[in-house]
Amino acid sequence: MAGSGTFAEIIGGDVFNYYSDGQWNKSSSGKFVPIINPTSRKIHFKVQACTQEEVNKAIESAKVAQKLWAKTPLWKRAELLHKAAAILKEHKAPIAECLVKEIAKPAKDAVTEVVRSGDLVSYCAEEGVRFLGEGKFLVSDSFPGNERTKYCLTSKIPLGVVLAIPPFNYPVNLAVSKIAPALISGNSIVLKPPTQGAVAALHMVHCFHLAGFPKGLISCVTGKGSEIGDFLTMHPDVSCISFTGGDTGIAISKKSAMIPLQMELGGKDACIVLEDADLDLVAANIVKGGFSYSGQRCTAVKVALVMKSVADTLVKKINDKVIKLTVGPPEDDCDITPVVTESSANFIEELVMDAKKKGATFCQEYKREGNLIWPLLMDNVRPDMRIAREEPFGPVLPVIRINSVEEGILHCNASNFGLQGCVFTKDINKAILVSDAMETGTVQINSAPARGPDHFPFQGLKESGIGSQGITNSINMMTKVKTTIINLPTPSYTMG
Numbered sequence: 150m151a152g153s154g155t156f157a158e159i160i161g162g163d164v165f166n167y168y169s170d171g172q173w174n175k176s177s178s179g180k181f182v183p184i185i186n187p188t189s190r191k192i193h194f195k196v197q198a199c200t201q202e203e204v205n206k207a208i209e210s211a212k213v214a215q216k217l218w219a220k221t222p223l224w225k226r227a228e229l230l231h232k233a234a235a236i237l238k239e240h241k242a243p244i245a246e247c248l249v250k251e252i253a254k255p256a257k258d259a260v261t262e263v264v265r266s267g268d269l270v271s272y273c274a275e276e277g278v279r280f281l282g283e284g285k286f287l288v289s290d291s292f293p294g295n296e297r298t299k300y301c302l303t304s305k306i307p308l309g310v311v312l313a314i315p316p317f318n319y320p321v322n323l324a325v326s327k328i329a330p331a332l333i334s335g336n337s338i339v340l341k342p343p344t345q346g347a348v349a350a351l352h353m354v355h356c357f358h359l360a361g362f363p364k365g366l367i368s369c370v371t372g373k374g375s376e377i378g379d380f381l382t383m384h385p386d387v388s389c390i391s392f393t394g395g396d397t398g399i400a401i402s403k404k405s406a407m408i409p410l411q412m413e414l415g416g417k418d419a420c421i422v423l424e425d426a427d428l429d430l431v432a433a434n435i436v437k438g439g440f441s442y443s444g445q446r447c448t449a450v451k452v453a454l455v456m457k458s459v460a461d462t463l464v465k466k467i468n469d470k471v472i473k474l475t476v477g478p479p480e481d482d483c484d485i486t487p488v489v490t491e492s493s494a495n496f497i498e499e500l501v502m503d504a505k506k507k508g509a510t511f512c513q514e515y516k517r518e519g520n521l522i523w524p525l526l527m528d529n530v531r532p533d534m535r536i537a538r539e540e541p542f543g544p545v546l547p548v549i550r551i552n553s554v555e556e557g558i559l560h561c562n563a564s565n566f567g568l569q570g571c572v573f574t575k576d577i578n579k580a581i582l583v584s585d586a587m588e589t590g591t592v593q594i595n596s597a598p599a600r601g602p603d604h605f606p607f608q609g610l611k612e613s614g615i616g617s618q619g620i621t622n623s624i625n626m627m628t629k630v631k632t633t634i635i636n637l638p639t640p641s642y643t644m645g
């Protein structure tokens with residue numbers, strides 16, 4: 150159970166402690182932040198509302214700890230990461246339970262998130278020893294006008310303190326996808342977990358604590374983003390920010406100092422369906438892509454752009470699957486579970502009502518109870534409807550019927566977002582042309598958008614972000630290049 154057994158020390162009374170300087174602490178603020186269970190809509194957990202002074206202290210310890218950590222052999226860093234990964238996987242049940250209660254993630258998916266996170270940490274340890282173990286050797290006579298008098302050695306060195314801010318929908322996985330590359334590269338880490346998902350994140354951090362990482366190297370400060378967010382992101386001792394979330398990321402990138410930023414933000418992932426597509430495959434992918442975790446994935450299919458000639462058949466096939474989706478509490482492992490907050494549900498409803506008013510065809514009656522919204526397929530959506538352009542982050546999917554592939558590409562590229570997209574066709578040549586034309590960080594051919602496997606590069610164009618995730622890219626981003634140049638008094642050519 151959450152906060153008991155192995156995890157007993159992370160809670161004091163009924164409020165979960167924050168983690169700093171190698172120990173679990175109660176905030177001097179005397180205040181807590183409530184975590185509302187999306188299903189019951191009642192307070193389920195409480196976390197400490199950290200003060201600015203506590204944030205300062207965590208960053209200060211991280212700064213001190215990083216200096217020693219950077220001198221710790223790579224293989225030892227990897228060893229500790231492997232240990233943390235094993236502990237994380239061993240304790241998947243209580244961590245998954247938190248995900249069910251805090252963010253209403255279906256029970257099986259919650260376990261998958263924890264296991265996937267353990268695998269990510271291990272892979273990162275493996276990748277780090279190879280990738281960081283190699284540098285470059287350059288000689289000066291390869292550039293015009295130079296003799297061979299300079300040998301240049303390059304290596305990758307850490308940045309310092311990395312600030313990690315993940316979103317609510319993957320509070321464990323999108324935290325470790327920042328923590329593990331930061332640590333293997335010799336950085337220290339300060340984690341600001343999302344409020345919904347903070348308790349799962351604190352349990353995950355305890356697994357790193359149990360693995361025996363040095364004191365101060367990892368901290369987890371809790372509190373509302375709106376209260377401590379600016380203080381963290383503008384702190385002069387933060388050397389890198391890795392953020393995943395919504396528009397907040399755009400604001401952070403404008404306010405932060407001249408430090409490396411990794412921003413994975415929103416998306417409006419389009420699915421373009423050509424006339425020759427395998428419609429059963431498309432329907433299966435659209436339903437999985439659009440409705441998994443109730444559409445609360447940045448990579449969810451958020452608009453289907455379907456050639457008119459196949460639209461009737463495809464909409465029927467999709468709808469046959471949508472009506473079979475189970476709806477209810479995450480504990481019962483239902484396909485569709487309550488969305489994370491009441492304000493999210495209200496926003497989704499606004500988009501749905503706008504589409505209704507403007508004449509979209511609803512394949513189901515719109516139905517909502519509390520935060521639970523029944524899956525809804527909307528056909529004959531037009532570009533002037535808000536649902537055609539905005540990101541609902543909920544279980545509602547618009548279909549726009551298109552007359553040509555070009556019309557689909559135009560709609561996709563008119564978006565401010567550019568995260569992922571997908572195209573379905575049996576013609577690989579057409580698929581490549583469409584993929585090249587789509588202004589998105591990734592295009593999937595004959596499959597729904599997805600971030601995983603976690604070592605693949607993952608990046609957004611336009612307002613979907615800057616930088617690229619995926620294990621190797623994150624390690625690269627969390628290091629800088631250092632060169633040492635050996636200057637010879639006379640040119641030296643090999644063998645003579």
Ligand SMILES: NC(=O)C1=CN([C@@H]2O[C@H](COP(=O)(O)OP(=O)(O)OC[C@H]3O[C@@H](n4cnc5c(N)ncnc54)[C@H](OP(=O)(O)O)[C@@H]3O)[C@@H](O)[C@H]2O)C=CC1
Binds near residue numbers: 315345373397568613
């Ligand atoms: N491209 C991608 O990989 C992904 C993108 N997203 C996008 O994220 C959005 C939904 O996630 P959501 O969690 O609601 O996103 P938010 O942007 O609201 O929050 C993300 C994180 O930022 C924190 N935060 C809030 N305000 C500040 C601030 N001023 N300074 C620093 N941190 C702050 C939040 O903390 P707190 O919870 O305490 O407010 C949370 O930890 C969607 O738009 C979705 O598309 C989501 C997942 C992946």
Ligand SMILES: O=C(O)[C@H](O)COP(=O)(O)O
Binds near residue numbers: 448598599
């Ligand atoms: O946060 C998200 O929504 C993800 O980065 C998507 O990950 P997934 O494609 O593995 O669900």
